[in-house]
Amino acid sequence: MKIQNIETFHAAIPLHTPFKTALRTVTVAETIVVKITCDNGVTGWGEAPPTHVITGDSLASIRYAVSEIFKPLLLEKSLFNHEQIVEKINKSLVGNTSAKAAVDMAIYDCMAKHANLPLAQYLGGYTEQIETDYTVSVNSPEEMADDAQKYANDGFSVLKVKVGKDEINQDIRRIEAIRKRIGSKATIRLDANQGWQAKEAVRAIRKMEDLGLDIELIEQPVKAYDFEGLQYVTANTETPIMADESVFSSRDARRILEMRAADLINIKLMKAGGIHEALKIAKLAHIYGVNCMVGSMIETKIGITAAAHFAASQPNVNRYDFDAPLMLADDLIDGGVTYKQNAIDLGAEPGLGIERINEQFIAEWPVGY
Structure with a gap:
């Protein structure tokens, strides 16, 4: 062939x-x-x-x-x-x-x-059950609380809340407003997208812990290159810390894992250069007993379908951030994964199942x- x-x-x-x-x-x-x-x-x-x-x-x-x-x-x-x-x-x-x-x-x-074979089965076929989170964009606390309530009411049990755009105390106010609005209706995870400094991140995370805001994890609190800062935040907080932009390759993952610089790793095909390297990252993390999330950029159902099949093939991938197609006004393709609220159906067609x-x-x- x-x-x-x-x-x-x-x-x-x-x-x-x-x-x-x-x-x-x-x-x-x-x-x-x-x-x-x-x-x-x-x-x-x-x-x-x-x-x-x-x-x-x-x-x-x-x-x-x-x-x-x-x-x-x-x-x-x-x-x-x-x-x-x-x-x-x-x-x-x-x-x-x-x-x-x-x-x-x-x-x-x-x-x-x-x-x-469907790609997930070709890669190993670990699970057929995938449920995506939904992302709350960074805005004012009130607007973010409105959005979070809407997404929770729409059936999304995990919300990925974007923070890190401005002053860190404003981020705490954002999370307080969301938690007050939705109560315990949904799990909240934060993504700072490299927006904090290490020491201020520790202070803020400890404050959120003391306030009982019940944050599942915090993704990439510091700059991608600041492995030591990421290690500092991980060592000095109880909330699990996830590396995202710090991990492009299996070489990056090995360094993060050897340093114990993060509790979790977010794998994205666009960072890894595709499934071949993503498999290496997942396998390496599995050896260290570290679980992974598979996420995405703002992609169409082509990229998300590939990422979802990869995620479903690996035993230590237990978090999924595949909401990007739900943000689009229309679908680029016929075929691929389908959504029922937060549940994702991989389909039974060979490969990615893309029709046209x-x-x-x-x-x-x-x-x-």
Whole structure:
């Protein structure tokens, strides 16, 4: 089964509500869709959204990496030599993890289809039960409390609350307002997106503990490069701390695990460069007895379907952050995962189960791309 063609498409879908974090505000989900066609007619799908503030990838860099670097390397290569393909991709370009992820997930889609298995089963098939959280964007305390109440009423039992955008005491007021509004109706986890300093994070987390705000975990409280600061926060608080932007690769994960710098790890395909490296991170964390969450950027159902299948295949992945497609005004594809409130159905179709792209969302390439 050899790669016959690799195509890229630019897609754009508006969000029904702006997505706000400490790092950015998103109103339109833009992405590069990758389609791999094999000589036996099997096709695989992947995607890569530009997330400049996290991965450094842009629309232009993703398209260039896939079309001008990966495609010439991979045409006529057999997918049965998968490790060789991964080696070629990684040697050809430093970084550019989102571009690598798009090609990687399309390859896995092809391989699972060839095996006539859903991707989750192809990867190991640990569970079929996945329930996503829903993200509360950072806004005023009152607005965030309103949003949290709505999402809890809609059936989401876990809320991921964004903080870290401004003064840390304002973050505490945000959480107080949310907890007061929803009571014990939903689990609350926080994501500071690198927005705090280590010592202020410890003070704030201890205060939230003393106030009985019952926070499940706090994700990436400090800068991605500040492993020592992350270790300090983890050692000096009772609330579990999750590493996100600090972990792109299995090498990063090993350092975090050896330092005991975090209690949990958030794996994202766009950071890891795809499923191949994500599997290494999950396996390594499992050896250390550390559980993982699998999350995403603002992606369409292509990327989320791949991430959900990967997550369902691993025994130490027990948290899921797959709400991005629910934020979009429409679906880019037919097929893939389906949602019933917070429950996700992986489907029984081979591979990712993607039927087709809805072409009304394929956008023109911007001038200069």
